[in-house]
Amino acid sequence: MPAAINRDDLIAATELEFAKLDKLLSSISEEQALYLEPDDQQSIKDTIAHRAHWLSLFFVWYESGLAGEDVQTPAPGYKWNQLKAYNAGVIEASRDQSWEQVLGDFHAGHDKLLDFIKVSDDDLLYTPKLYSWMNNWTLGRWAEASGASHYRSAAKYVRKLIKQQK
Template sequence: MPATNRDELLAVTEKEYGKLMKTLEDIDAGVASAPGPEDGISIKDTLAHRAHWIDLFLGWHKDGKAGKTVQTPAPGYKWNQLKDYNEKVRQACRAETWPDILERFQGRHAELLALLRRLDETELYEPGRHSWTNNWTLGRWAEASGASHYRSANKFIRKTLRDL
C-alpha cells in the first residue's frame, strides 16, 4: 500500500533502502557484473537503472518547479516504450565500474531523501498540485522512483544471487 503522508514516505524509503543496502554489502564487482541467469541483466545493471530513475524523478521535479515542460518518462519516449528505454540506460552504464555505480546510487538516494525532507505535506500529497504528475501525487511518484524501485531491485538481486 502506498504511503499517504510525508512521514510514511520517508519511513518506507529509508526502510527499503536499508534492506537493499544490506543485500548489497557483500557483493563484489565480479558478482555484480555477472549476467543474470534469466535475461542477462546484472546486479550492476539493476542498480544503475535505479539510480537513473531517481535522476529522472529529481529532474521532473526540478523542471516542474521551474515551469518547464516535464517529459515523462524521458524525452522522445512514451510509457509503452520503457523496455527500449531501459535497455538504452543499461547500455549507457555498461562501461561504468561497480564501485562507481554503487556510489552514484547512494548519492542519488541521499538527494532523494534530502528533497523529501525539504518538501512539506501539501507539496507531496495534495492532489493536482503538480500538473505533470497526472492522477498521482508527487509523493506517489517519489515512492515509485525510490522505495518501490528499491524493493523490486532487492527482490531481483536476491533471486539473482540464489541463481548464480
C-alpha cells in the same frame, strides 16, 4: 505494501526499503555484480544503475516542472508503454561504469531523494495535481515510485540473481 500517504510514512518506507537493499548490496562482490547469465537481461550492476538513473529522473521531472518547462514522462520521445526500450538505453549507457561508481551514484541519488522528502511538507508531497506532469499521482507517490518501490523490486531481483549464481 500500500503507498505512503504522508511525509512521515514516505520517509519510513524510503529508509526501510533502502536499508534492506543496501544490506544486500554490501555483501556483493564486483564479480557477482557484473555476472550475467546468458538468459538474463541484466546484471546486479545493471539493476542498480537503472535504479540510480530513475532517482535522478525524478529530479529532472520536478526541477523542470518548477522551471516551467514541458515535462515529458518518462522521458522525451518515450511513452510509458516503451519502458523496455528506454531502460535498455539506460543500462547500455552505464556499461562502462564500475560497480563502485554505480553504487556511489545509487547512494548519492538515495541521499538526495531522502533529503528532499525530509525538507518537504505534506502539502508539497501529497496535494493532487500540484503539477501538470504528475497526472493523477501526487509528488510523494512519484518519489515513492522512484525510491522505495524501486528499492523493493531491485532487492527481489538481486536476490534472484544471487540465487542463480550459486
